[in-house]
Amino acid sequence: xxxxxxxxxxxxxxxxxxxxxxxxxxxxxxxxxxxxxxxxxxxxxxxxxxxxxxxxxxxxxxxxxxxxxxxxxxxxxxxxxxxxxxxxxxxxxxxxxxxxxxxxxxxxxxxxxxxxxxxxxxxxxxxxxxxxxxxxxxxxxxxxxxxxxxxxxxxxxxxxxxxxxxxxxxxxxxxxxxxxxxxxxxxxxxxxxxxxxxxxxxxxxxxxxxxxxxxxxxxxxxxxxxxxxxxxxxxxxxxxxxxxxxxxxxxxxxxxxxxxxxxxxxxxxxxxxxxxxxxxxxxxxxxxxxxxxxxxxxxxxxxxxxxxxxxxxxxxxxxxxxxxxxxxxxxxxxxxxxxxxxxxxxxxxxxxxxxxxxxxxxxxxxxxxxxxxxxxxxxxxxxxxxxxxxxxxxxxxxxxxxxxxxxxxxxxxxxxxxxxxxxxxxxxxxxxxxxxxxxxxxxxxxxxxxxxxxxxxxxxxxxxxxxxxxxxxxxxxxxxxxxxxxxxxxxxxxxxxxxxxxxxxxxxxxxxxxxxxxxxxx
Numbered sequence: 001x002x003x004x005x006x007x008x009x010x011x012x013x014x015x016x017x018x019x020x021x022x023x024x025x026x027x028x029x030x031x032x033x034x035x036x037x038x039x040x041x042x043x044x045x046x047x048x049x050x051x052x053x054x055x056x057x058x059x060x061x062x063x064x065x066x067x068x069x070x071x072x073x074x075x076x077x078x079x080x081x082x083x084x085x086x087x088x089x090x091x092x093x094x095x096x097x098x099x100x101x102x103x104x105x106x107x108x109x110x111x112x113x114x115x116x117x118x119x120x121x122x123x124x125x126x127x128x129x130x131x132x133x134x135x136x137x138x139x140x141x142x143x144x145x146x147x148x149x150x151x152x153x154x155x156x157x158x159x160x161x162x163x164x165x166x167x168x169x170x171x172x173x174x175x176x177x178x179x180x181x182x183x184x185x186x187x188x189x190x191x192x193x194x195x196x197x198x199x200x201x202x203x204x205x206x207x208x209x210x211x212x213x214x215x216x217x218x219x220x221x222x223x224x225x226x227x228x229x230x231x232x233x234x235x236x237x238x239x240x241x242x243x244x245x246x247x248x249x250x251x252x253x254x255x256x257x258x259x260x261x262x263x264x265x266x267x268x269x270x271x272x273x274x275x276x277x278x279x280x281x282x283x284x285x286x287x288x289x290x291x292x293x294x295x296x297x298x299x300x301x302x303x304x305x306x307x308x309x310x311x312x313x314x315x316x317x318x319x320x321x322x323x324x325x326x327x328x329x330x331x332x333x334x335x336x337x338x339x340x341x342x343x344x345x346x347x348x349x350x351x352x353x354x355x356x357x358x359x360x361x362x363x364x365x366x367x368x369x370x371x372x373x374x375x376x377x378x379x380x381x382x383x384x385x386x387x388x389x390x391x392x393x394x395x396x397x398x399x400x401x402x403x404x405x406x407x408x409x410x411x412x413x414x415x416x417x418x419x420x421x422x423x424x425x426x427x428x429x430x431x432x433x434x435x436x437x438x439x440x441x442x443x444x445x446x447x448x449x450x451x452x453x454x455x456x457x458x459x460x461x462x463x464x465x466x467x468x469x470x471x472x473x474x475x476x477x478x479x480x481x482x483x484x485x486x487x488x489x490x491x492x493x494x495x496x497x498x499x500x501x502x503x504x505x506x507x508x509x510x511x512x513x514x515x516x517x518x519x520x521x522x
Contacts, residue, residue, distance in 0.1 A: 018279065021154030026268055028161035030329075032168050033264045036182055037257070037330045039172040046256030048179045050248050051118060051126035053260075057240030059134060062094040065229030067138055068362045069222050074146035075285040075363070078207035086218045091139060095131055102127060116248050125183045132190040140194050143201040145282060153197075160193050225365060232371035239378035243406055246389045251402040258337035259403035261330060262344040269314040269348035270355070273307045277359050284363035296364075297431065304356050309441055311352035315345045316445035317480050320453040321473050343407035349442055350411075350418045357421045369424055377417040384409050448483075452476045 037045045070087050073079060102111070102124050115123050144153035167185050171177040213221075248256050280303055287295045318325065322342045326334045361370040388405030390398025399405060419435060426433040456475045460467040 018150055018154055018274075018276070021158045022274055024158050025161040028158075028165045030265065030268065032161070032165040033261070034329045035165070035168050035172050036177065037261055037334070039168075039177045040179060040182070042257035042333055043253035044179050044257075046248070046253035046258075046260060047118065048182055049260035050244055050253070050256050051115070051122060051179070051183065052130055053244040054115060054241055055127050055130035056134065057237055057244070058098070059094065059130060060233045060240075061237045062097070063135065064233045065226040065367060066090055066222055067135065067142070068229070068367075069225040070139065071142040071146060071281065072225065072285050072363060072365065073221065074143065074205065075282040076289045078147075078205060080207060080213060082213060082215050083218050084202060084205070086215060086222065087139070090222075091135060094135055098127055098131075099124065114245075116245070119180075122180050122183070125180060125187065129183050129187040129190070132187060132194060136194045136198075137190050140198045140201055143205045144197070145279070147201075147205060148282070149201070149204070150279065156193060156197050160189050164189055225367060228368040228371045232374050235375050235378050239381055242382050243385050243410075246385055247403065247406050250389045250391055250398075250400070254336075255402040258334065258340050259344075259406055261326075261334060262337055262341035262403070262407065263347075265325065265329075265341060266315075266344040266348055269311045269318070269345060270352060273311060273348075273352040273355055276303060276307065277355060280356065281359045281363045284360060288364055293429075297429070300356075300360055300425075301431075304353060305437065307352045307356060308349070308438065312349045312442045312445050313484060315349050316442070316449045317477055319345050319446065320450050320476065324469050324473055337403065340403035340407045343404065343411055346411050347407070347414060350414045350438075353418045353422065353438075354414060357418065357425055360425065361421075366428070369428070370421075373417060373421050373424065377413055377420075381409065381413055384413065449476070449480055452479050 036048070040048060066087065073083070102120065108120070111120050111123060112118075141153045141157070144150065164185065167189075168177060168182065171181065171185070244256070247259060280299065283299060284296060287293075287299070319342050322345065323335065323338045326337055326341060358370055361367065385406060386396075387398045388401050388409050390396065391400040392398070401408070419438075422435075423433055425431070453472060453476045456479070457467040457472050460471055460475075
């Protein structure tokens with residue numbers, strides 16, 4: 001089969017495939033995280049996440065928005081070999097320069113101060129792992145998404161998550177699992193994933209005709225897109241690193257572990273959002289290339305509302321039961337993380353809007369607006385984090401709130417940043433804004449979920465004389481699910497989906513099932 005005739009899929013199929021894959025991957029990652037957290041303990045789990053988070057903060061310094069440019073340009077049209085040579089060379093720089101600095105150049109004292117006495121070998125391993133999982137696998141998966149080969153990419157990522165769960169489970173059962181070995185497993189898994197998928201997707205991404213752009217033109221194209229993001233990336237490094245560094249330095253590894261565990265579990269609320277991002281990015285870039293402003297408005301409105309509702313719904317369903325979730329998954333050693341976990345479950349609600357709006361700005365090539373708002377919020381974030389994390393005994397005293405303080409800061413600033421960003425997007429495109437929807441959706445869902453917990457607990461005590469936690473959780477979440485689905489079937493616009501659209505999806509789904517296959521888009 002030639003590249004021009006290979007089957008690809010439409011938006012609904014690609015979203016469904018990504019959502020299904022994300023559900024499986026989230027379940028595997030959740031289980032793997034619980035295994036690692038139990039095996040390493042709160043302190044070891046905190047060190048593990050601190051090492052990875054430090055490089056997740058540093059790598060955007062060199063990336064400077066080029067990965068977003070890479071996907072945006074590919075999403076519009078196939079690019080020639082020179083395009084991949086330019087980006088491949090830049091990826092090589094991002095890999096080689098930090099590795100050489102960490103391994104041979106940085107003095108021991110600096111490494112100890114920056115990574116808070118973590119061994120140099122562990123720091124180097126953490127860099128390799130984060131580079132492979134974010135930069136290299138990010139480039140490989142984006143090549144597949146740009147060609148609408150979502151299903152293939154998602155199958156590969158699910159395989160990695162399942163294999164990782166199996167490996168860490170075996171390692172934990174045999175007493176082999178340590179911080180360093182956990183990082184080694186991630187590095188080997190994503191290295192194999194990139195080697196197996198990368199060459200084939202690169203070959204399929206190349207156009208059949210001759211390339212027309214020169215190397216200089218490609219470099220200039222990247223520079224124009226990424227230039228507003230350079231300062232944003234430079235400010236983003238201390239912003240992202242400072243949060244985790246101050247938490248580790250002021251509160252210790254255990255608080256880092258509490259925060260990391262809460263953040264990992266809270267990411268479940270973003271399943272629907274992360275499932276649509278690449279698809280949404282591709283479709284917005286394509287619509288902009290064709291000048292289809294009506295489709296851009298429709299996609300932005302429906303995706304924004306429906307995904308905000310999805311994140312708010314799942315977070316609201318879980319928040320009343322945070323103590324039970326922690327006790328049953330990672331054990332009583334993490335009970336101190338309950339409040340931080342509950343706060344972090346609120347973070348994905350507006351983070352879903354932030355990711356959709358950020359993707360919209362990237363796909364529209366409005367990187368200046370994205371960078372300007374982001375820089376202001378990051379500059380506010382660093383002193384806010386210090387005030388909430390620093391102990392009373394420092395020269396400039398803080399509140400010493402540990403993981404709870406960092407979670408509180410993230411939720412509050414995310415709420416402000418997202419609404420400022422949304423206002424600018426609406427203003428630039430001549431759209432109306434509706435901030436009331438956010439408050440009503442989250443407020444009603446939270447109130448309903450807490451009422452169910454309280455009411456079911458009181459009912460069980462009245463009938464049985466006691467309220468078993470497992471019974472409260474099962475009855476509460478089941479009732480929340482059933483009532484929510486009934487309301488959505490009656491009034492689908494609550495979730496931002498017009499009734500005619502819901503009916504069209506239902507009819508299309510029945511036709512596809514009857515036909516035995518999805519309709520392919522070529």
